[in-house]
Amino acid sequence: MARKQHVYQERSQQRHNSHVRAPQEHNQQVRAKKKTRNARMQDQSARRTTQSRMTHRIEGSAIAVIGGGAAGLMAAVVASGALEVRQDGPALPSSDAHYRQVTLYEAQNRTGKPILVTGAGRCNITNAQVSPSAYRNDAFVAQAFSKCPPSQVMDAFSLLGLAIYEEDEGRCYPVTNRATTVVDVLRAAMLRAGVEEQCHRRVEALEHTPEGWYVCMPDGKEGPYAAVVIATGGKPAAHILPDDVPCTPLQPVLAPLKIQGVNLRPVNRMRARCILSYKEHSEVGEAMFRSDGISGIAAFNISRMVSPGDAIVLNLTPDAQATSDGQGETFFARRAEQIHPHTWEDMCRGLFLPRVGQIILSYAGLSERDAFDRDRLPAFVHAATHMELTVEGIADPGRAQVHRGGVDVSAIDPHTMELRQYPGLFVAGEGVDVDGPCGGYNLHWAWASGLLAGAAAAQKLNQQKLAQRKIAKQKLARQKLAQQKPAQQKDDLQ
Ligand SMILES: Cc1cc2nc3c(=O)[nH]c(=O)nc-3n(C[C@H](O)[C@H](O)[C@H](O)COP(=O)(O)OP(=O)(O)OC[C@H]3O[C@@H](n4cnc5c(N)ncnc54)[C@H](O)[C@@H]3O)c2cc1C
Numbered sequence: 001m002a003r004k005q006h007v008y009q010e011r012s013q014q015r016h017n018s019h020v021r022a023p024q025e026h027n028q029q030v031r032a033k034k035k036t037r038n039a040r041m042q043d044q045s046a047r048r049t050t051q052s053r054m055t056h057r058i059e060g061s062a063i064a065v066i067g068g069g070a071a072g073l074m075a076a077v078v079a080s081g082a083l084e085v086r087q088d089g090p091a092l093p094s095s096d097a098h099y100r101q102v103t104l105y106e107a108q109n110r111t112g113k114p115i116l117v118t119g120a121g122r123c124n125i126t127n128a129q130v131s132p133s134a135y136r137n138d139a140f141v142a143q144a145f146s147k148c149p150p151s152q153v154m155d156a157f158s159l160l161g162l163a164i165y166e167e168d169e170g171r172c173y174p175v176t177n178r179a180t181t182v183v184d185v186l187r188a189a190m191l192r193a194g195v196e197e198q199c200h201r202r203v204e205a206l207e208h209t210p211e212g213w214y215v216c217m218p219d220g221k222e223g224p225y226a227a228v229v230i231a232t233g234g235k236p237a238a239h240i241l242p243d244d245v246p247c248t249p250l251q252p253v254l255a256p257l258k259i260q261g262v263n264l265r266p267v268n269r270m271r272a273r274c275i276l277s278y279k280e281h282s283e284v285g286e287a288m289f290r291s292d293g294i295s296g297i298a299a300f301n302i303s304r305m306v307s308p309g310d311a312i313v314l315n316l317t318p319d320a321q322a323t324s325d326g327q328g329e330t331f332f333a334r335r336a337e338q339i340h341p342h343t344w345e346d347m348c349r350g351l352f353l354p355r356v357g358q359i360i361l362s363y364a365g366l367s368e369r370d371a372f373d374r375d376r377l378p379a380f381v382h383a384a385t386h387m388e389l390t391v392e393g394i395a396d397p398g399r400a401q402v403h404r405g406g407v408d409v410s411a412i413d414p415h416t417m418e419l420r421q422y423p424g425l426f427v428a429g430e431g432v433d434v435d436g437p438c439g440g441y442n443l444h445w446a447w448a449s450g451l452l453a454g455a456a457a458a459q460k461l462n463q464q465k466l467a468q469r470k471i472a473k474q475k476l477a478r479q480k481l482a483q484q485k486p487a488q489q490k491d492d493l494q
Helices: 002-018 023-050 072-079 140-146 152-162 179-190 297-302 328-337 344-348 354-364 374-385 441-493
Strands: 054-057 063-066 084-087 089-091 101-107 164-165 171-174 197-198 207-208 212-219 220-225 227-232 247-253 257-260 271-278 281-289 293-295 311-314 385-393 402-407 426-427
Touching: 002 247, 063 212, 063 220, 063 441, 072 101, 072 152, 072 179, 072 441, 084 227, 084 441, 089 152, 101 220, 140 441, 152 179, 152 441, 171 179, 179 197, 207 220, 212 227, 227 441, 271 297, 271 385, 281 297, 293 297, 297 328, 328 344, 328 374, 344 354, 354 374, 374 385, 426 441
Parallel strands: 054 220, 063 101, 063 227, 101 197, 227 426
Antiparallel strands: 084 089, 164 171, 207 212, 212 220, 247 402, 257 293, 257 385, 271 281, 271 311, 281 293, 311 385
């Protein structure tokens, strides 16, 4: 793998250098490179076809992790023994510890790719205020967190050498402000422990046999594994799971909302501080308007709660706290006394971006040029602080940060992430029907569930080894007895 990484660096250097060459020469080189790459790929695929449907037997007991995202990398680190999980939390292994045999299968060309885009490339790794109540299926999450408290995730990263700092609202980031640093520490630990990283390997199914689990791919199957951790993220897990594992349908959440009833086209691509409310729940944050809806953290968090047809309320005043809870009239009456507006445009100027002011006035049935009228103030205040928007649905499902749904929590042991029906099969991360708000909660779940699954898979392997040793001892004892018996019979005859 070290070689692969080296090649990757070399390629990026070449890519960098290519910018300074003449375009024609550059194009020729690109074509030549493409040709070589295609030839190599054809060669590989030809080799795979001849090996087609072959079974590759893993010697000795082992663990497979499917998916090299957040949950899979953490599971591989812990399952291999690069981090031990003891009663009081994670610890580094002793110098004479033996690492366990772990293979990590990843469909993409590199592990850790989904982590790189998180937190706009900075990776909002966790939240200092993480609590089970923030998550869907909170009772299940509470049980998982009783086994792996949030502090243990921080401890695990700290032992791996990652320095983390805390920003507003408990959001935690690596001090480098680069998601690559998070991937680097996880991969370094994993590779040090000898985890075999297999990229470009999309697992299509699992096969359960008396000797263990087999991981099936288009070019054959590998196994048997004593334990398999499925960490394939939100969408793909269902293909791999046995058919009778109960799954909740998938639904994109933490995504922009599509809105009806108010024309938001004039404020397309604009941002404004706001309070966005649904029923009793309010989110303070920045609204990012689209022509068909509203995006930004507040809208993302509300998207976890609403269904099409629900009404949400937008308070657009920047001093939102001062205008919430019925304080709006006092706030705007005071403003009118201070600035003596001649028109409604005067009332908006300096407080709202001009186009944001326009949609407020239009909602109130007012126009910028109309003379300011104290009697119309309640309608204006209502529009500015209680603009009702009807949710049509998720505006852009492809941009959803998380998929709700996946393996039903009733099918999983929350302390180990093992499927109750299938001993030795574990599921972690977004594939479990657990999701949380923005702010580091979803990655936290991926780390915590990956850690639990990795530790339990390691335990399963240890148990299997002990059982195998016991069987081997019994076999040896029986063989010895069988050898002794003829000798004894001989003695008896004499
Ligand atoms: C743009 C964006 C920004 C985000 N920012 C944040 C943030 O800042 N903080 C936060 O907490 N959360 C954030 N999230 C959510 C967070 O990224 C996910 O909750 C988290 O990555 C889920 O981890 P996972 O390991 O379960 O799945 P993933 O990270 O999706 O990893 C799954 C891996 O499995 C591989 N895979 C899939 N199928 C197969 C197969 N059949 N065989 C082999 N490999 C397979 C995939 O290629 C992938 O590498 C963000 C999400 C997005 C999209």
